[in-house]
Amino acid sequence: MAVLKHIAIKNVDYSAAVCYLKYQHDERHLKPLLDENGSMMLRSEFHMNGVNCNPDTFDLECEMLNDQYRKNYRYDEVKSHHYIISFDPRDKDEHHLTGEKAQTLGLEFVKNHLPGHQALVCTHTDGHNGSGNIHVHIIINSLRKLDIEPQSYTTRSIDCKAGYKHHLTKDYLKYLQQELMNLCQRENLYQVDLLSPAQHKITEAEYWLQKRGQKELEDINEQIIADGxxxxxxxxxxxxxxxxxxxxxxxxxxxxxxDFQSQLFEKYKIHVKENRGRYSYLHPEREKYISGRSLGTNFDKDYLLNLFEANALAAEQEEKQRQTMPDYHADPIAILFIRSDLRLVVDLQNCIKAQQSRAYAQKVKISNLQQMAKTVAYIQENGFDTRENLQTTYDSITSQMHDARQKAKDTEAQIKSVNEQIHYLGQYLSTKSTYNEFLKACFKGKFRKDHADEIEKHEKAVQILKAQNPDDSLPKMKDLKLEKERLLALKAAQYDTYTYYKDYQKELRTACANVDNILGQHHIRDHTQRTEQTL
Structure with missing residues (x-):
């Protein structure tokens, strides 16, 4: 998945950026690595180009532009902006992403979305600390060199004029993230929704702490294993x-x-509290609480309350289902079914193989006697005193099996509906920005013609979502996913119930057929077979 990272740089020395891009560095301390002669070592592979400047004189040209407009002199000013596009490591093997292709995509991204700036675009193929993922560094002078046409993301007239500084707003950053997602989708590269908060938010500092901790633990374990x-x-x-x-x-x-609070402390000694509408957690070895927002959206109040509600609803439905299950103590029809090894008695009169072989016929007779004895024992153990009582039980279990299957089918239909809503809600969100631009466009006819596919998808998604929600409100993605999880769990439980009745019915059918053979009542057996054919 491609991710976009932004770093504001206040270092007045532009040559430091060029040095970092060209030469090998210790990524932890950001210091250049030296060979045995004390000289800096070039990176094994990198691709570098300049936009509105020469890459070899990027630092000098930036300083000249600053002097021209008399800006970027104060120590607290942002001198340059550093954007990093990191592609998924799998793109290298599965989608044949190369350094040259990534560099081309980086240049396209700069020219389309960071116009007018002196920019240095450099692609590294070694990954951060040798991780192997291809990534593109984009370093722009904070001062704009050229005038540009007004863009959809510009909020001030000076954002289009030379001599003014790069103004990164939240909306502008969202725009860049959306364009990166569109670029990856166009090139069939791995991509996630960068505009949605992370379910499990792991900062760069925590990522490297995890790496260092794992390395130290492995070193300690090697010593422990060496000690036997x-x-x-x-x-x-x-x-x-x-x-x-x-x-x-x-x-x-x-x-x-x-319930969540008590279980969390009882099992893991973690305190949880609510403050200003957010959850915070206290690790047993810390003195400062960790906010749920810093852990990810799956650990904050809104998500967890919805999950608790879904769990409570599932528990309630499970209790109702348990109550609607037959009373195995009061109802003789619903004696707890335990699978036996009961098999059908073979009809020798219609068995061609038995008529052709006396030895096989003798073997079948012995087997039939055993199955008849087992059938008699089965009838006695389960309290079936008459053939009609056995048939009544069979019919009742068959009816309950039908009901259980119908409930599972109804739940499958609900899951299908939720899946459809998830699909169209995703389609709605992915085309929302384009549709908003369409609403603001001066020439709506031309804009619709240029973006007909996205606008049509957006309008279709809105139409279907509102049709499935009577109050005309659009559902939330997290609510739909929670509902899907609940329905999947309910479906599994319903199919378990259906399988229970199906196995029970099959055994009763065998018992009915064997009793008919013993009593010679073929008409009752035929009735049983006709009943089964209607299932």
Whole structure:
């Protein structure tokens, strides 16, 4: 998945950026690596181009532009902006992404969305600290060199004029993220929704803490193994990750905040509190609370309350289902079914193989006698005193099997409806920005013609979503996903019930057929077979 990162740089030395892009550095301390002669070493592979400047004289040209407009002199001013586009490591092998292609995409991104600036575009193929993912560095002078046409993301007239500084707003950053997503989708590269908050938010600092901790733990474990002992822990986890794992486990079954709070402390000694509409967690070895927002959206109040509500609803429905299950003590028809090894008695008169072989016929007779004896024992154990009573039980179980299957089918239809809403809600969100631009466009006819496919998808999604929601409000994605999880769990339970009745019915059908053979009542057996054919 491609991600976009932004860093504001206040360093007045533009040549430091050029040095970083061209030469190998210790990524942790950002210091150049030196060879045995004390000289800096070039990176093994990199691709560098300049936009509105020469890449070899980027630093000098930026300083000349600053002097021309007498800006970027104060120490607290942002001198340059550093954007990083990191592609998914899988794109390299699965989608044949190369350094040259990534560089081309980076140049296209700069020319289309960062116009008018002196920009240095450089692609590295070694990844951060040797991780292997291809990424593009984009460094622009904060001062704009050329006038540009007004863009959809510009909010001030000076944002289009030379001599004024790059103004990155929240809306502008969202625009850049959306354009990066569109670019990756066009090139069939891995991509996630950058505009949605992360469900599990891991900062760069935590990521490298995890890497260092795992390396240290492996070194310690090597020494423990060398001493002939087995290490107790093989995976290092940060305190934040410990909280994430604990909250994910407890919240999957908690039905209220109080239940969640007590279970979390009882099992993991983690305190949780609510403050200003947000949840915060206290790790047993920390003194400062960790906010749920810093852990990800799956650990904040809104998501967890919806999950508790879904858990409570599922528990309520499970209780209702349990109450509607037959009373195995009061109802003789619904004696708890335990599968037996009862098999059908073979009809020798219609068995061609038995008529052709006396030995096989003798074997079948012995087997029939055994099955008849088992059938008699089965009838006695289950309290079937008459053939009619056995038939009544069979008919009742068949009816309950039909009801259980119909309930499962109804739930499948609800799941299909929810899946459809998820699909069209995703379509709505992905085309929302284009549709908003269409509403603001001066020449709507031309804009619709140029973006006909996206506008049509957006309008169709709105129409279907409103048709499926009587109050004309659009559903929330997280609510739909929670509802889908609840329905999937309900469907699994309903199919378990259906399978129970199906196995029970099959055994009763075998018992009915064997009793008919014993009594010679073929008409009753034929009735049983006709009943089965109607299922």
């Amino acid at each position: 002992m087995n290490p107790m822990e093989t995976t290092f986890q940060t305190r934040k990750q410990f909280v994430r794992n604990a909250v994910s486990e407890i919240s999957s079954s908690a039905i209220s905040f109080e």
